[in-house]
Amino acid sequence: MSGPVRSVEEVGVGVVLPLRSAVLRDGGPAALPGDDDPATVHLAARTADGRVAGVVRFSPAPCPWRPDARAPWQLRAMATDPALRGTGAGRALVEAGLALAGGRGGDLVWCNARVAAEGFYRRTGLTTVTAPFDVPPIGPHVGMLVELPHR
Secondary structure, three states: OOOOEEEEEEEOHHHHHHHHHHHHOOOOOOOOOOOOOOOOEEEEEEEOOOOEEEEEEEEEOOOOOOOOOOOEEEEEEEEEOHHHOOOOHHHHHHHHHHHHHHHOOOOEEEEEEEHHHHHHHHHOOOEEOOOOEEEOOOEEEEEEEEEOOOO
16 A cells, blocks of 8 residues: 555444545535445545544445346445545555455445546546436436456
């Protein structure tokens, strides 16, 4: 991992909510349906001093564009501390989440990516599979996915 990111670890939902709220919801409520589901995994990237640099959620969920997927997982609610963008936190979170989903039998990971983040997700290996669509009240998104290696 590059930059100040020391580790990526599985954490409780309470650890991810403050950054998710600040970055994705302008300080508003950030809890999502399914956050407490036992199959849902929350990851946090931490700096050497323990600060949360970024967060993401992975959970088993049907993919709207690939109904044939045997065991799809959804990447959702990814947020990186604006002061730490470009330091590798986001990439480390995606890589850890893809490995986790694959290790738990997942065959693909998909997400509704904000259009502004599409380039980032492409650089981590995801492919855009939809035209832009609106997610009220958040704004324009695209569907993206990546096939996971067979295990």
